[in-house]
Amino acid sequence: MIYTVTLNPSIDYVVQLPQLELGEVNRLKTSYKFPGGKGINVSRILSELGYANQAWGFLGGFTGEFVSQSLQRLKVDANFTKIAADTRINVKLKADQETELNAPGPEITTSEKQAFVDQFDDLKAGDMVIFSGSVPSSLPETFYFDLIQKVKACQAEYAVDTTGEALKKTLATHPVVVKPNNHELADLFGVELNSLAEIKHYGQELIKMGAQNVMISMAGDGGMLVTPNGCYRSAAPKGTVQNSVGAGDSMLAGFTGTFDATHDPVESFRYGLASGSATAFSADIATKAKIEEILPQIKIENF
Numbered sequence: 036m037i038y039t040v041t042l043n044p045s046i047d048y049v050v051q052l053p054q055l056e057l058g059e060v061n062r063l064k065t066s067y068k069f070p071g072g073k074g075i076n077v078s079r080i081l082s083e084l085g086y087a088n089q090a091w092g093f094l095g096g097f098t099g100e101f102v103s104q105s106l107q108r109l110k111v112d113a114n115f116t117k118i119a120a121d122t123r124i125n126v127k128l129k130a131d132q133e134t135e136l137n138a139p140g141p142e143i144t145t146s147e148k149q150a151f152v153d154q155f156d157d158l159k160a161g162d163m164v165i166f167s168g169s170v171p172s173s174l175p176e177t178f179y180f181d182l183i184q185k186v187k188a189c190q191a192e193y194a195v196d197t198t199g200e201a202l203k204k205t206l207a208t209h210p211v212v213v214k215p216n217n218h219e220l221a222d223l224f225g226v227e228l229n230s231l232a233e234i235k236h237y238g239q240e241l242i243k244m245g246a247q248n249v250m251i252s253m254a255g256d257g258g259m260l261v262t263p264n265g266c267y268r269s270a271a272p273k274g275t276v277q278n279s280v281g282a283g284d285s286m287l288a289g290f291t292g293t294f295d296a297t298h299d300p301v302e303s304f305r306y307g308l309a310s311g312s313a314t315a316f317s318a319d320i321a322t323k324a325k326i327e328e329i330l331p332q333i334k335i336e337n338f
């Protein structure tokens with residue numbers, strides 16, 4: 036069974052307007068509300084692709100209720116820990132440029148945290164846990180690392196999609212895959228990455244630091260997979276971008292779902308790439324049909 040962990044879910048409030056005028060009243064062309072948070076997006080794609088999974092994390096208040104009901108409607112199996120505070124709302128502005136306003140997240144009490152941590156005692160050998168997204172500020176920065184110790188004690192596998200110190204700290208524990216985008220990879224090492232060769236080099240550094248596979252997403256430039264046995268690269272297929280929010284999560288879902296079933300990193304990368312682009316070319320998270328339409332267009336080469 037696959038479990039996704041979203042410590043900091045959200046309502047994604049996506050608003051469209053031709054141009055943003057700062058300091059003025061801006062009238063929106065359209066607005067949509069989606070259940071958001073990286074692990075939740077991963078769960079949505081896993082469910083689309085038919086991989087049994089359950090979404091875990093914290094949900095609270097009227098916003099948490101919206102996310103919970105949306106997941107029910109989307110038939111995503113969920114077992115969230117209920118909290119007293121409101122789940123956050125993240126604003127995604129689609130104007131001449133895409134701008135995201137992500138809130139820090141709600142207060143989580145000690146007893147709410149403990150109830151969540153206790154869930155990890157039920158994991159079984161061979162389960163896969165996907166940790167995605169930011170850690171709310173009321174939880175320690177080491178929270179993922181602490182949870183990973185529990186996952187390892189149960190002999191389950193895990194993937195990590197987070198940034199900065201939280202990511203660095205998990206590498207030495209040997210996650211199955213980490214998925215920084217090229218900017219997050221550059222920030223991790225305090226460098227600028229100007230070529231594919233440089234991206235490969237720093238991907239290999241993450242392998243040396245302990246990751247089993249490193250999948251680097253590069254938005255419209257496709258992606259790269261670095262493994263201890265080789266490096267693979269694919270450009271992105273052509274299409275009309277509608278909403279790239281969640282493309283990275285979709286990529287991780289395509290990878291982890293396929294990896295859990297096949298243990299083949301290159302085939303997993305192929306599904307990851309197709310799922311990422313399928314979401315970028317959709318208004319919301321992609322459907323299975325969209326992913327399957329894009330799959331034949333993915334061309335992976337050794338790099």
Ligand SMILES: Nc1ncnc2c1ncn2[C@@H]1O[C@H](COP(=O)(O)OP(=O)(O)OP(=O)(O)O)[C@@H](O)[C@H]1O
Nearest residue numbers: 216252253254255257271281282283284311312315
């Ligand atoms: N404009 C695009 N055209 C084609 N494919 C895209 C586009 N944007 C994203 N993708 C596909 O989706 C993958 C993940 O996208 P991206 O690099 O934007 O992830 P991310 O930065 O983690 O995004 P997010 O945090 O919104 O989930 C890319 O590697 C690529 O394969």
Ligand SMILES: O=P(O)(O)OC[C@@]1(O)O[C@H](CO)[C@@H](O)[C@@H]1O
Nearest residue numbers: 045071072073125137168169281
């Ligand atoms: O603030 P975090 O946890 O880093 O990211 C949260 C978020 O931007 O990630 C998803 C897209 O990847 C959105 O659904 C959500 O709003």
